[in-house]
Structure formats: structure tokens, C-alpha cells
Amino acid sequence: MFEQTDRTEIAKLGEFGLIDHLTKHIHIKNESSIKGVGDDAAVLDFKGKKALISTDMLLEGIHFDLAFTPLKHLGYKAIMVNLSDIYAMNGMATQVTVSLGFSSKFSLEAIEELYAGMLLACEKFNVDIIGGDTTSSRQGLVISITSIGYADESDIVYRNGAEEGDLICVSGDLGGAYVGLQLLEREKQVFLTNPNIQPDLEGKDYIVERQLKPEARIDIVDLLKKLKIKPTSMIDISDGLASEILHITRQSKKGCKIYEEKLPIDPMTAETALSFGLDPTVCALSGGEDYELLFTIKQADYDQMKHDVDISIIGYITEESAGNQLITKAGNVHDIKAQGWNAFTSTQS
């Protein structure tokens, strides 16, 4: 759906020429980045803080479809999904390494677009690209990013700290990225059937952006700090709320009660889900890729938190033997199952 104009073969530059070309505009922003691109390893100094490291891969056909994903957006998203994991530890992200594998179908201009999205995300979130790897692949684009950050030991929030009675909170709204994907996939099918029909995404900007250009919630980490609230547990929502809350309760050896009516769902998400014959609640629970933060707080912190319109309190933590329950709008009780997105069982690839 997106056309490419100029085309320079990467073979013209070679591997080192390409690396030079892509990295020459990197200016180190963080004091902790002692040595970035250019040597056998980067050198970092967190001066007494704890280092946080996380890594995630994105593979063409599994995590993204280039038929409807502009490369600049893809670069931006690849950085976001990785920074999100550092924020989910209640830390600050400061560095990333970026490793790329691509076939000769990608021109220099295409890789530049991808990198431009990554640089934009790094600029906005004050993160340094400090290294990576560049190689060729037989087919398909492979992106592997490692994110690095820091936190004071006493600020780090794990998945396993939820206590009975804690309130379960989620930032932003859920299900939009999944419904956005359904929309893009439908338009792709329409385009494949008749290339003269232009994609009809009018009025759907919000959910399309939720899929193509997610924003990691650094602002929530800042807010928690400002309110002097340390969550008892936290995780980012990549696979879907249901799957993530089960990670928290399993690791904390607790149960939970979540209320369907409390789930934050944007009206456009709900309306578009229904037009696809999908239940908005199921999209919110199992859609994935929202990159919101799911966390638990002590009840004593409720008064501080309740005024923030961007955080919803969706339930509370129970004892383990009570299980993981969803209370529907009709008052029925269901067990929460991990029906989140799973790369090995997904039929979407």
C-alpha cells in the first residue's frame, strides 16, 4: 500500500559504509553512555544505580506486515516496545542497541526510513543508540533491540510484589491496537483484491496509531514518582491484559478480581470492534500491543491516584485460592484465562 520511489542498493555502501551512514548522526545524550557506537563494546556507567536490561525481537510476518506498516513507524514502534519494558520496572531507559537483518529487497532509502523512526523515538525519549549489529537475511526483516536503563534499587518494581487488597490499575485504554490491526488487515485484503481502491481509514486515526505508533508510558513512571507512589507490582501490556495480570498474580502467589465495567476502552475502539463483530471486552483482555502499564498499589495510595483520569482502577488482588476472576457487567463471574497473543499459537502470521 506504500510505494517506494528512490532506490539505492545497499551493496553500493557495504556493511561498514551502511553502519557509518546510519550512525553518523547519533549524538550521545546521557552521561551514563561513556562509549557508544564504534568499538567492540559500548561502555556504560550508572554510578551506583542498578542497571536494567531487556530485549525483544520483531520479525516480519510475525510481528509486523510491511504491506501496511510504514518503515518509519516500524522503527519508532520497535524502540517503544523495548523502552516499555524498562518503564515497567519503574526505571528510566537510557540506551538501546539495534540489530538488523534484512534481504536485498531493502534499499538504502528503506533502511534509512526505518532508522529515522528509531532515531526519532530515541530523541523523544532521551535514549542513546550505543551499538548493534547489521547483517543480511535470506528473507524478511528482523529487528532485535536491547534496551538498557537504570533505577535506584529501592525504586525497582517487580511482577511478584502484589499483596492481598492491593488495587489493580491500568494506564490509558485497551484494545485499540488490536482493533487497529483488524482494520489495517481488512484494508490490505481490499487492496489485494482491487489495488485501485484506496485504504479507507478515515476517522480511525486513533486506533490505527495505537497499532502503528504506540507510545511507551514514561509519563506514568514520572507521575508515580511525583505522587510518591511505588507500585507493589508492575508489567507492561504487550500480550493483553488477561495474560499480564496472570503473570502478576502467578508470580505474587495471589488471585484477582477484575470488573468488566471498569476496563478502559476508547469509544472508537468499542464501536469499531462491534462493527467487526468483536466483543470490545475480549479485545481489551486479549488483544495485546497496547503498551500500557498494569500495576498494583496499596489501598492507602488510592486517594493520591483517584484524580488521575489516565489511570483506571479495574479491580483488586485477592488471596491465591480465590483464583483469577472477571466480574462481567451482568454480574457473572468468569475465570480469567491467558488468551493473550502468543507468537507460537497465533493464527495471524
Ligand SMILES: Nc1ncnc2c1ncn2[C@@H]1O[C@H](COP(=O)(O)OP(=O)(O)O)[C@@H](O)[C@H]1O
Ligand atoms: N530465549 C530466551 N532465553 C533466556 N531468557 C528468555 C528467552 N526468551 C525470553 N526470556 C526471558 O523470559 C522472561 C519473559 O519474557 P517475555 O514474555 O518475552 O517478557 P516481555 O513480555 O516483558 O517481553 C523475560 O525475563 C525474558 O528475558
Ligand SMILES: Cc1ncc(C[n+]2csc(CCOP(=O)(O)OP(=O)(O)O)c2C)c(N)n1
Ligand atoms: C502481522 C502482525 N501479526 C500479529 C500482530 C499482533 N502482535 C504482534 S506482537 C504482539 C504482542 C507482543 O509480542 P511478543 O513477541 O510476545 O512480545 P513480548 O511479550 O515479548 O514483549 C501482537 C499482539 C501484528 N501487530 N502484526
Ligand SMILES: [Mg+2]
Ligand atoms: Mg519479550
